[in-house]
Amino acid sequence: MSNPIFLALDVPQIDAGKALLQKVKSHIGGVKLGLEFFCAHGHHGVHEIAHVGLPIFLDLKLHDIPNTVAGAMQAIHVLEPAIVTIHAAGGRAMMEDAKAAAAENTKVVAVTMLTSLDERDLARTGVNGSAHDQVMRLAELAHDAGLDGIVCSGQEVKAVHKQWKDGFFVVPGLRPGGKATGDQKRVVTPRQARDDGASVLVIGRPISRAEDPEAAARAIEATL
Numbered sequence: 510m511s512n513p514i515f516l517a518l519d520v521p522q523i524d525a526g527k528a529l530l531q532k533v534k535s536h537i538g539g540v541k542l543g544l545e546f547f548c549a550h551g552h553h554g555v556h557e558i559a560h561v562g563l564p565i566f567l568d569l570k571l572h573d574i575p576n577t578v579a580g581a582m583q584a585i586h587v588l589e590p591a592i593v594t595i596h597a598a599g600g601r602a603m604m605e606d607a608k609a610a611a612a613e614n615t616k617v618v619a620v621t622m623l624t625s626l627d628e629r630d631l632a633r634t635g636v637n638g639s640a641h642d643q644v645m646r647l648a649e650l651a652h653d654a655g656l657d658g659i660v661c662s663g664q665e666v667k668a669v670h671k672q673w674k675d676g677f678f679v680v681p682g683l684r685p686g687g688k689a690t691g692d693q694k695r696v697v698t699p700r701q702a703r704d705d706g707a708s709v710l711v712i713g714r715p716i717s718r719a720e721d722p723e724a725a726a727r728a729i730e731a732t733l
């Protein structure tokens with residue numbers, strides 16, 4: 510992918526999303542549609558955004574029993590997504606069945622540990638140990654299940670890339686200043702994530718909530 514930036518289009522209205530895309534489309538390589546957008550607008554909304562002509566990343570974070578996730582993957586074939594997310598915590602069988610059910614040209618990547626979590630949050634879910642170890646463990650499981658790659662923070666991507674040379678790595682939790690803000694806890698700059706092996710840089714609010722989204726996207730692109 511030439512421009513690795515995927516804009517997280519976390520907006521409640523299709524028209525607002527399309528207007529934002531018109532402003533920034535020459536500085537991004539794709540669009541990420543997540544739960545907020547998909548729950549509000551479903552297939553119709555995805556078709557509308559696809560008219561802009563950029564690759565579509567459906568960040569649905571599927572997590573259920575294998576049969577249900579496989580059915581959901583089949584139901585989105587028609588949308589021709591470039592990338593779809595599932596949760597690695599769903600287990601190996603779920604990941605295998607999701608990959609088998611996905612369209613041939615769709616990359617299936619597993620969320621390891623959300624970038625909004627730190628080690629204290631992890632411990633509260635009953636998992637003791639570092640974020641690094643948790644990501645490495647789930648990355649190995651995703652690899653063994655035959656997935657294309659994983660979602661992790663920029664703090665782990667270098668280590669994962671070392672173990673999984675041809676993996677496809679999606680990195681959200683990116684802030685141009687490199688400082689954790691709001692709900693994102695494991696944060697790096699877009700440049701660091703790219704240098705450490707990220708395939709896709711997911712960036713939302715630093716662009717969408719900027720006073721001038723076009724200038725913000727251009728400035729981030731210039732750092733890469």
Ligand SMILES: O=c1ccn([C@@H]2O[C@H](COP(=O)(O)O)[C@@H](O)[C@H]2O)c(=O)[nH]1
Nearest residue numbers: 517543622623624681682711712713714
């Ligand atoms: O671990 C994860 C997985 C997915 N996301 C998604 O990425 C964007 C980030 O948006 P920002 O506004 O740049 O924080 C958002 O759509 C999340 O759902 C993530 O942040 N962390």
